Amino acid sequence: MNAADCRAPDAALRDAVAQARRWYWQRISAMVLAVCVLLHLAGMVWAVRGGLSAAEILARTQGNVLFAAFYAVFVGACAVHVPIGLASIAREWWQWPPRAALWFARAVTAALLVLGLRAVWGVYAPGA
Amino acid sequence: MRRNDHRAHGHPSWWAFWLHRVSGLLLALFLPLHFLALGQALAGPAALDGFLRFADVPLVKAAEWGLVTLLALHLTGGVRLLLIEFGRATDLRKNWIAGGIGVAFAVGLAFALALFS
Amino acid sequence: MDEKSLNVRIWRGGAGETGRFVGYAVPRRDSQTVLDVVTQVQRAIDPTLSYRFACRVGMCGSCAMTVNGQACWTCRTHVAKVVGDDGVLEIAPLANLPVVKDLATDMSVFFDKWARARGRFQGAQTRHDDFARVSPDTPERQAANAGIECIGCAVCYGSCDVVQWRPDFLGPAALNRAWTLVNDVRDTDRTERLRAVAGDAGCHSCHTQGSCTERCPKGIAPTLAIAGLKRTVARAAVNREL
Secondary structure, three states, X not given: OOHHHHOXXXXXXXXXXXXXXXXXXXXXXXXXXXXXXXXXHHHHHHHOOOOOOHHHXXXXXXXXXXXXXXXXXXXXXXXXXXXXXXXXXHXXXXXXXXXXXXXXXXHHHHHHHHXXXXXXXXXXXXXX | OOOOOXXXXXXXXXXXXXHHHHHHHHHHHHHHHHHHHHHHHHHOHHHHHHHHHHOXXXXXXXXXXXXXXXXXXXXXXXXXXXXXXXXOOOOOOHHHHHHHHHHHHHHHHHHHHHXXX | OOOOEEEEEEEEOEOOOOOXXXXXXXXXXXXXXXXXXXXXXXXXXXXXXXXOOOOOOOOOOOOEEEEOOEEEEHHXXXXXXXXXXXXXXXXXXXXXXOEEEOOEEOOHHHHHHHHHOOXXXXXXXXXXXXXXXXXXXXXXXXXXXXOOOOOOOOHHXXXXXXXXXXXXXXXXXXXXXXXXXXXOOOEOOHHHHHHHHOOOOOHHHOOOOOHHHHHOOOOXXXXXXXXXXXXXXXHHHHOOOO
């Protein structure tokens, strides 16, 4: 017998629905990331030719709304996809208890959103 | 109870899982650093340039190649998983593992060639 | 007849004592199976060796053990196929299950999880109703047929890393059985069963390692059954059926 059997039935039900949601959000974000990553990789292979410089990068990104929108979506998809995977690793390989893994995942989500959107703003904001 | 060791892991699907998980973990560790580096632009182009100059050494370039390859590996492995989970797969698509690794290294090669051009 | 000897290492030990491998020299013979080797040891060398078998012809699954690190049916595993270069044959009980003694494991938790996954058919008809008509050509019936040959031998369960990492994980066999019933149009327990197989202990913890599919002696693919459960549970959650 495990803890799940001792919980109230509706708690187990919530867990089932929550897990189903986590599963399909991870797959949806994976599909979004597949597109973003392909475009990003193509862009990077093109952009690193002849070396990188801040002037070159910023000339392409500053004031470029399409660029900012694309990378904001990219950051959002990462913020959904990465924590779910890390939580699995924490539970299975590092044997963390469920609550610790959950809070870890939330912390990673917040960190990726904050740092990621800050970076997008950093290269988009004109005349820095 | 007895536990499995590496001999139970000697088949392609298991290695595909391990590669997917480890590549994801390494990328997850790298991502905040990537965001912090780009966020340097907030302090002005000079700050960003400072970081780029620091990154202009062979060791960092090799690490960049490694990360690009890991990203491509995670992508191709992930596409295989999506096909198994959402498609009507009748087997574990082991041929996709080999193909995926090949594509990933091709991407890495393209990046390396561009990096050293 | 090949008169050379096999260098056999067999796991010995019961509950409450530390187990260890003990070496035995067993005469090597043509067309010898691993079950032949274990039987030879118990009958001619050490009668205190405990192990399970029944049909010895690959139908019952009782003789499942770990041979050179991989789970298999010992009655269907020829020594020639698995023996190491140095003639070493390592025989241990199935992994992920408590050891009763030597090569015999306690299968209770395996079958408890089968029950927890609601791996039992529930119908609405009685003997007074006409036979149900189920076409074998429908996708649902083909999906069910792909998994119904399971005889509960626990080779898949003993091969799965997620079972090792998450003690609550229902495991490939229980989830595969649940999938066959989800696809059985006569079954009336669908919603409860989908609830039972979702969650951390259920299908969502499968990472498609595929060891179950790789090792199943019946050629069943629990990995694909579990993928089907993931899709079905997600659809049910979105449709608020759960």
